[in-house]
Amino acid sequence: MSAPDRSAAVEPPLALLAELTHRCPLQCPYCSNPRALVGHGAELDTATWSRVLSEAAQLGVLQVHFSGGEPTARRDLVDLVRHAARVGLYSNLITSGVQLDGARLATLAAAGLDHVQLSFQDADDAGGDAIAAYAGAQAKKRAAAALVVAQGLALTANLVVHRRNLARLPAMIEMAAGLGAGRLEVAHVQYYGWALANRAALLPTAAQLVEADAVVAAARERLKGRVVIDYVPPDYHARQPKPCMSGWGRRFINITPSGKALPCHAAETIADLDFPSVTDHALAAIWRSSAAFQRFRGTAWMPEPCRSCDQREVDWGGCRCQALALTGDAARTDPVCALAPDHALIDDALAAPARDALVFRRFEKTTLP
Amino acid sequence: MNERPDAAYRFAPGVKLRFDETRQAWIVLAPERLFVPDEHAVEILKLIDGARTTAAIVDDLATRFDAPRATIEADVIELLQDLVDRGVLRR
Numbered sequence: 113m114s115a116p117d118r119s120a121a122v123e124p125p126l127a128l129l130a131e132l133t134h135r136c137p138l139q140c141p142y143c144s145n146p147r148a149l150v151g152h153g154a155e156l157d158t159a160t161w162s163r164v165l166s167e168a169a170q171l172g173v174l175q176v177h178f179s180g181g182e183p184t185a186r187r188d189l190v191d192l193v194r195h196a197a198r199v200g201l202y203s204n205l206i207t208s209g210v211q212l213d214g215a216r217l218a219t220l221a222a223a224g225l226d227h228v229q230l231s232f233q234d235a236d237d238a239g240g241d242a243i244a245a246y247a248g249a250q251a252k253k254r255a256a257a258a259l260v261v262a263q264g265l266a267l268t269a270n271l272v273v274h275r276r277n278l279a280r281l282p283a284m285i286e287m288a289a290g291l292g293a294g295r296l297e298v299a300h301v302q303y304y305g306w307a308l309a310n311r312a313a314l315l316p317t318a319a320q321l322v323e324a325d326a327v328v329a330a331a332r333e334r335l336k337g338r339v340v341i342d343y344v345p346p347d348y349h350a351r352q353p354k355p356c357m358s359g360w361g362r363r364f365i366n367i368t369p370s371g372k373a374l375p376c377h378a379a380e381t382i383a384d385l386d387f388p389s390v391t392d393h394a395l396a397a398i399w400r401s402s403a404a405f406q407r408f409r410g411t412a413w414m415p416e417p418c419r420s421c422d423q424r425e426v427d428w429g430g431c432r433c434q435a436l437a438l439t440g441d442a443a444r445t446d447p448v449c450a451l452a453p454d455h456a457l458i459d460d461a462l463a464a465p466a467r468d469a470l471v472f473r474r475f476e477k478t479t480l481p
Numbered sequence: 482m483n484e485r486p487d488a489a490y491r492f493a494p495g496v497k498l499r500f501d502e503t504r505q506a507w508i509v510l511a512p513e514r515l516f517v518p519d520e521h522a523v524e525i526l527k528l529i530d531g532a533r534t535t536a537a538i539v540d541d542l543a544t545r546f547d548a549p550r551a552t553i554e555a556d557v558i559e560l561l562q563d564l565v566d567r568g569v570l571r572r
Contacts, residue, residue, distance in 0.1 A: 124503055172503035202510040227495040227512040266495020266512050295512050340568035
């Protein structure tokens with residue numbers, strides 16, 4: 113917590129991602145959680161989460177995303193949703209839906225929940241259940257979606273796509289629109305943590321990507337005015353890196369189940385940064401002046417070719433965690449950038465032979481790469 | 482153009498207009514997105530209540546801003562269509 117105070121120049125954050133727990137009944141091999149999961153006993157208690165929500169609203173946060181793991185695994189979820197509403201936060205529940213029943217959903221809606229994001233892993237039961245390693249998951253998700261819509265809540269269907277299910281993207285979009293989702297997020301897997309370990313099994317081909325772009329464009333036109341479709345492309349096929357988190361420490365705060373405050377959910381992989389905990393520090397101090405949030409904020413930290421690039425305040429140098437994961441140095445230009453000195457790493461990954469076997473997300477030590 | 486003078490509008494599920502004290506600005510909060518509407522859009526969005534029609538919104542604005550009804554009507558219709566396309570409003 114010691115860095116030059118540039119707090120006057122720091123804009124307030126827009127959103128808080130509250131990872132309430134890493135517990136989850138599903139085992140998706142592209143989970144965005146870190147490989148080292150936080151156990152049940154280390155989770156923050158209700159009072160601490162409530163304080164964090166109050167501090168977030170005070171700081172200028174407008175939206176809170178209750179996520180995980182599976183946030184419905186927390187028995188106090190309804191209390192946290194109610195508290196978020198009380199302090200004026202727009203609340204979003206990011207869930208697999210497999211543990212959601214009508215009674216629980218009704219209490220969440222009554223507590224002030226604004227929106228539910230439900231993930232789908234495939235178009236059909238066989239594919240969906242296999243990738244989640246959970247028999248019956250897909251049917252439970254469809255049932256949960258129907259409950260959300262019946263409750264009058266806004267529903268986003270998050271359709272996670274990769275090499276193994278892209279052929280069924282049109283069917284996934286049809287299914288989600290048919291379930292009554294007002295918004296679809298067609299999200300290509302992003303390669304961190306579990307997904308990076310499974311990259312050779314999941315990375316789409318260039319031809320698949322061209323096809324997916326066309327499918328999304330056609331669906332947007334067909335569903336215009338009825339369903340909004342957001343599209344998250346796979347950055348490995350891009351020439352310019354994504355503006356990860358809209359820039360480090362610019363818009364988002366992520367809180368882990370044990371209370372660490374991170375600029376993005378994968379940031380703990382950057383081992384030489386000391387991420388402050390909300391159990392020790394006020395959120396405003398963490399946001400404005402902690403060394404971890406200042407480290408890659410703005411453009412002063414940038415190496416060439418970012419530093420003199422006219423896109424530096426568009427893509428913010430791409431993703432720090434990706435730079436670390438692929439080059440071993442979080443302060444290098446994101447290798448996705450065609451101008452990055454390490455761009456060959458991306459070409460190599462795209463040219464690498466596809467693998468069949470998957471590493472599933474579990475609470476255990478794995479020895480795979 | 483799908484707009485009709487007798488069409489009434491409401492916010493889509495999960496969409497809210499809120500004044501943000503921190504930024505001293507009206508903000509539209511929606512599923513995993515938010516945006517800051519310009520001052521014209523704010524005046525229109527404040528009138529969305531599920532009952533008011535396009536004609537009623539135009540009447541209200543024409544009176545309050547003492548502007549020609551035809552000019553206001555064209556702007557309002559264009560903006561409402563845009564907000565429907567973006568999933569903010571529903572008819």
